[in-house]
Amino acid sequence: MNKLSLTRRAFVTSASAFGLVGASGLALPYYSRANQRPAFTHGVQSGDVDATSGMVWTRTDRPARVMYEVSTTESFADAVRLAPLDTSPASDYTVKRLLTDLAADQDIFYRMTAADLSDINAVSEPIVGRFRTAPASKRDVRFAWSGDTAGQGWGIDETGMKIYSTIAKHTPDFFLHSGDTIYADGAMKDEVDLPGGGKWKNVVMIDGKRKVAETLDEYRDQWKYNMMDKHVLALSAICPTFYQWDDHEVVNNWSDSKDLTTDNRYTEKSIPVLAARAARAFHE
Template sequence: MPDHEHPLDRRRRLFLRDAVLGSGALLASAQTMRAHAQNSPAAPAVITSERLRPQLPGGIMSGDVTRDRAIIWSRSDRNARMLIEYASDESFRDARRIEGSIALARSDYTARVELRDLPPGRIHYRVRFQDLTHSSAISEALQGSLVIPDVADMGAGKPPRDITFAFSGDEAGQGWGINREWGGYRVYEAMRRFKPDFFIHSGDQIYADGPIQAEVKLDDGSLWRNVVTEAKSKVAQTLDDYRGNFAYNQLDESKRRFCAEVPFLVQWDDHEVRNNWYPGQVIGAAEKRYQERELNVLTARARQAMFEYNPFRIDSSDPHRIYRAFNHGPLLETFMLDERSYRGANSPNRQTGGADAAFLGSEQMRWLKQSLLRSRATWKLIASDMPISIVVPDLNPDVPQGTFEAWANADHGKPSGRELEVAELLRFIKRNRIRNVVWVTADVHYASATHYSPERAQFNDFDPFWEFVGGPLNAGTFGPGEIDRTFGPDVRFVSIPADMKQNRPPTDNYQFFGIGKIDAKSKALTMSLHDVDGKELFKVELPPAA
């Protein structure tokens, strides 16, 4: 940026530069780019000077894998064309080569491509970027892999294949960022060792409202030392602030290694924007850190950054849509919910109906019901970004006491408020004989396993089911929370002491994730919860119901 250049002038300058590069320069170099992508003898010689070659500061990611498709994501440090090679074997014999989107300043140099018609099994891929102004300047290749599910009927003579998945949430919260002396985001390395087919990030991917300082003094007098960046030194308000929060987490080596090997399925929760936000909210005067006080404005910026920095498959009919489903074959289908975009305002949560009691909202609820009804998978996995029965009060300074953030309202009685949607969904599942539904979630910064049964409940028109809570990935540890008794919860496991001091640092080892394993022969689902180093803390085997 030139000295003293105004941000608006910079944006105009970048826009004009992108327009030129995206037209004349791109057309001029299109032939040589295609030659490189096809491994033609006409491909240009590659410039080896690191100064001239594009860099990939965020590594590579895959995600939104379903049937025969996957999204590959990466980010350049300049205007560049994404180049992809992929094959069924690691030697890349008979590799296919395609071009992805162009990384430009207007998308913070992020780029992606959707691979289609992929065979089942492990797919290996390599990502490079080609400078748009110097077509012979091509980055080093970063290599990754992903697993495409076998959606064929198991009765078709194919050998069965087990499925493994991981889940967790809550990353870089409460000022606990990347501490390389401690090993960074160590939980990602622990999850990687399980070789999951995919990972569900249950939300709070970033803490846009949580600045990170260089040092935090621990109870024993030692120092926790964070990697720091300009974007993480303040609350996020601009689009670039939100982008910088996502870019910060990609500085961690364990996360980049995990992202290259395990596809992501991503949803969001509150801290992608601001603590406990809801649509239409206006930040009150008690919160002094924000100049932009309209949550709808902040949400639009945060959503754009989240889509730019994740391997989302964009729905052309609804490009802002976050809820979606993924078919992993005859054993499993995953349903990713969005419990932010359509909710009513946080309140005492005791309504008897109406829009103010919405959590999923009518359209998403209709989609979820019909998707569950159509599913032919043995197991249906509902990924909820908030737990059902753990009471989560809204403690923001600009809201009154007795305001609740999640489903539960702490009255332990018949369903009211947002609990009405839970009751509606559970009743639908029972009456349509939809079997083997399991919930996974995060948000509360400790792990737990809860069994729900109508015999213990105030509302009893539902079949028994399990809910598993993971997290935090790398954030302060809290809890355990109060349990609302409305749906008959029996908490079988809690990962922390009942009298634990709150906001424990990662050095206390209270960071958690979950693993699910489906045995292809028996179709049994084994769910387990693990600590930061992968130690098993709880396990239960769930046989499939007929």
Template sequence: MTGPSFPPRRRFLRQLGAGTGVVIGTSPLLHALADNTAPAVITADRLRPQLPCGVMSGDVTLDKAIVWSKADRPSKMWVEYANNPEWKNPQHMQAVLALPSNDYTARVDLGGLPTGQRTYYRVRFEDLTHPGSFSETLSGSLMVPGGSRKNIRFAFSGDEAGQGFGINEAFGGYRVYESMRRFQPDFFIHSGDQIYADGPIPAEIRLSNGDIWKNIVTPAKSKVAETLDDYRGNFAYNFLDANKRRFAAEVPFLVQWDDHEVRNNWYPDQQIGAAEKRYQQRDLNTLAKHSRRAMFEYNPFRIDASDPDRIYRQFSYGPLLEVFMLDERSYRGKNSPNLQTDINQDSAFLGKAQLQWIKQGLLKSRSTWKVIASDMPISLVVPDLNPDVPKGTFEAWANGDHGKPLGRELEIADLLGFIKKHNIKNVVWVTADVHYAAATYYMPEKAQFTDFKPFWEFIGGPINAGTFGPNEVDKTFGPDVRYVSVPADSKQNRPPTDLLQFFGIAEIDAHTKAMKVSLHDIDGKELYKVDIHPEA
């Protein structure tokens, strides 16, 4: 199966910029946008603000979405939007500042968007030191999912720029983004490891077959990230890929983080041990603070003013779907043998407040489907192999003992038991982290812990990184693995040239309410598909 056809990018942009409309305001930019001509004061291109990362949208919900972009100097970002490609009756947002304090990134929160329709937007930056000097106009669009007669389709994956495999233009760059784009998803769940802050990208990698993988390189990606500017440079690097910029201009992102946004297998209050020689800054709380700030700056997050560091959040798309994005880094206890007998700070993975939040969110949801985005899989055993931790230490939920829930498994047992007790229906999990794709059905009759309703978990990734797996499967929650995208004897850290990069597509039928989930390879070929019918 291949994705549906989609207008070529050049024609798509011509359509977005083709119409005329009346714009209220006196800015030269707004008049220029209205008649689709460049302001007369524009001079040489190098004197205009540049937009190195394109445009992006995200955190889309029933009638709102964030539009994001970045300039290269102090500027004002102006945004105009319309609900039609002819640009009839456009609206505009008050300009927002792009300043050195936020690395010249800027965002606006568009409201009152029509549900179940595509919104078109255009972005320009005005130089603060040279008023009237404007950047080029960049165009994008976004779908607001929902509506009683509209299917909802979304993509999911994770893990990009890992194991030194960066942007190789001769290979086609981050090809998964272009393959996902052809499916025209309403939004994309990025399940973490958006950057590999601990993974420098060299100019070349010699592959086992003798071929040379050639990367685009930047100063920020030439070393492990330690400063705020290092982390900013890691996030900026991925926008050098044309496939990601094209995808981001058409598909809203819902983003969470995992370990490589900071450092492999990190947890709060950790200190990097002496065995790791690459770091001068050894305090993980400091590194995590830098990374969180850079991640918020370089993604279309809707910041919660009451809790500005919060990453976990939920998105409602009406009667068909609600999405819950988890944060499995900020509140966890330290990695350990994972055998605690009580839920406490040592065994925490979500933490008390987040666990209560998702319970109440699921309980209150009136949507047919509840999708939980977990950056780490439920039953795959992920050992912490860092040189500064003891052997027998685990990184994810599972502890590999195949018995009754212990350690972090206690939290998920508590959540699954809550779902059953309150008869919360149609919960599906999507995740990434392990660098291969899989589909697993959890069955109480096969489990050591049986107090739960059967459910599905789907794993996507990597987007552009080394391929690993398959991992050992812990049997505590009765996983019946229906599909694995790599063979049992697979070579580890296989390059993207082996074409083992993966993503998932889920689509909910507005009439039957059934969810179809499929897993795909780097070029969009369907590898596995299942139709899940909703529980009555």
């Protein structure tokens, strides 16, 4: 059967679960203007996918109620609605949800819509993602791996990180990002001089990339920068990513193998604090 193997009890299927039904039980009127609606700022992501579950992620531009639909068809003909989750400044308006009790080796489509918590009638355009659960029996598995995103000053030029679109064309079961997911310890310039002349121009920039990350918001900006690339967003929308932690998430070779005493940002007391902030941004 092409159905989600989930019990009805696991889901909230009434419109009240979406926060769009008034006390009378009648649907509230929809009349918000487009520029008053909340928006999803950095696409969608999925990860931690196994044979029966998978994590999905998104971020809104304000405190919002994120409403979920899950389906095994791209048309969402058999969609199941889940109870909503709220975003808040505490997690920088990000939200994650573990989808459970899924069928193995099955395409899972998820759709999210956001309602402004200060005006529940202001509803965003929907955003959609997909992943495939792991097989329960033997079959070939296709995956891609890489690492070291936007390091050594190489950011997003006019072409963007096209390698991510190339990976997406191969429709892998998952993508393994094998460390240095960000370069928090290296400030990025608007231009980089190329050997033999010419310049690499980072046409997309964000304040948090122009300096070494120290504050929580600066670590968050490191992640936001990667997700400002259209190719990164395209891969994330169709393929789960497994992220591994390495050194540049905090500071290059942040172990006893490197002397950091010449940089007053990195001391015996400060590194654990920076690592905690980096870890929080990583998990958000």
